[in-house]
Amino acid sequence: MRTNYHTHTRRCLHAFGNEEDYIRSALAAGVSILGFSDHAPFPDQDYGYRMPYNELKEYFAAVDLLTNTYSSDIVIRKGLEIEYVPQYRSYYEELLWEHKLDYLLLGEHFFLNDAGCLINITQVQDSKVCLSYAKAIADAMKTGYFQIVAHPDIFAMNYFAWDKNCDAATDIILDAAATTGTILEFNANGFRRGLHDYPDGNRYMYPHMNFWNRASDSGIRVIVGSDCHEPCQVWDEWMVRSLQILDGIGITPIQVLD
Numbered sequence: 001m002r003t004n005y006h007t008h009t010r011r012c013l014h015a016f017g018n019e020e021d022y023i024r025s026a027l028a029a030g031v032s033i034l035g036f037s038d039h040a041p042f043p044d045q046d047y048g049y050r051m052p053y054n055e056l057k058e059y060f061a062a063v064d065l066l067t068n069t070y071s072s073d074i075v076i077r078k079g080l081e082i083e084y085v086p087q088y089r090s091y092y093e094e095l096l097w098e099h100k101l102d103y104l105l106l107g108e109h110f111f112l113n114d115a116g117c118l119i120n121i122t123q124v125q126d127s128k129v130c131l132s133y134a135k136a137i138a139d140a141m142k143t144g145y146f147q148i149v150a151h152p153d154i155f156a157m158n159y160f161a162w163d164k165n166c167d168a169a170t171d172i173i174l175d176a177a178a179t180t181g182t183i184l185e186f187n188a189n190g191f192r193r194g195l196h197d198y199p200d201g202n203r204y205m206y207p208h209m210n211f212w213n214r215a216s217d218s219g220i221r222v223i224v225g226s227d228c229h230e231p232c233q234v235w236d237e238w239m240v241r242s243l244q245i246l247d248g249i250g251i252t253p254i255q256v257l258d
Helices: 019-028 053-069 086-098 129-143 164-180 209-215 237-248
Strands: 002-004 031-039 075-082 103-106 110-112 118-120 183-187 195-198 201-204 222-225
Touching: 019 031, 019 053, 031 053, 031 103, 053 075, 075 086, 086 103, 086 129, 103 129, 110 129, 129 164, 164 183, 164 209, 183 237, 209 237, 222 237
Parallel strands: 002 031, 031 075, 075 103, 183 222
Antiparallel strands: 110 118, 195 201
């Protein structure tokens, strides 16, 4: 069974194609369930790389309409990818309960550090800060708002060698996932971003196998997400490769959200 719950559209301003383009690509690839999870705006501030807030209701309406149009061909799920910032708790509840989202995908591109300041994951230059990232992820999971954590190992994209701080951050995330029952995503888009030279070798930015080898012993639930930004990526060679990699380390990913 082919499913994907991590799908972006042109609305986020760094992807291509509209909602129907992705549905047609999913149908051509034999995908049974397609979840839309475009980058969510915040009501009072533009954090960049996401749809404008005034497009949010239009996005919901488009997904709802296409869900009905293609109901006999494919299951469509309505979601959003969003960061967790505690001051927006009422907003997450509004999205889930008033707008009746099927799920929120936690994509922690920025987070609160130990000083209480929002920093972007790309600004992390010291592996010690990964512990703050992991704590922010754990706090988000404990709220119950998020069914899936997107690319939980994205901290590995930064230019430092994997070390004991990375191990500790991984354990914080895995422990919270196990305690809360939150699903962690093995993100295929990291492979599409290509190999890069790091202090500890040539590798992909993410997924980082040090993270996933530890996950294989944790009993947590894992899902493969395309994180597609073009219709042709809904189900491509990297989705297939991701499943093969997980099988090789003894992880059987789930296919369908509860």
